[in-house]
Amino acid sequence: MQRSLNPVSRLHQDAVQFRLILAATYPFFLVAACVHRLMPAPAIGIAPQRRSVFAEARSMAVSAIPFVFMG
Template sequence: MRVALQRSMPAPSRLHSEAIQFRIILAATYPFFLIAALVQRLTPTGSPRRRSLLQERRSVFGEAKAMAVSAIPFAFMG
């Protein structure tokens, strides 16, 4: 007997609850990533190439948000 697996679209309420969970986790982890971004800015830079890249980067707040947004999806895996 063969059973066909169907992929259904997630319910809008599920998508909404995941979006709320994402925002809560973002708000909870943002201060830690902000501290990490500040520490990265305050540590001395090594190579001249890295120094040139530092001139083109975003604000400390933008960097902290980017780090948080890139790390949070791992909480939803599984």
């Protein structure tokens, strides 16, 4: 007997998977953001406004995770 999935539970399941993958990948991107921050920046006239290392890591993780769900 096949049960149909409730759309709300499917969205909840996707949200939980997203949070789990974010939690698993965030440390990797945090290290990458720290390494990137330690590298010398090219000398350009105006220095860009920087976010915190944690915000950069979250941004990188959130932008990379959708590729996991592509199939």
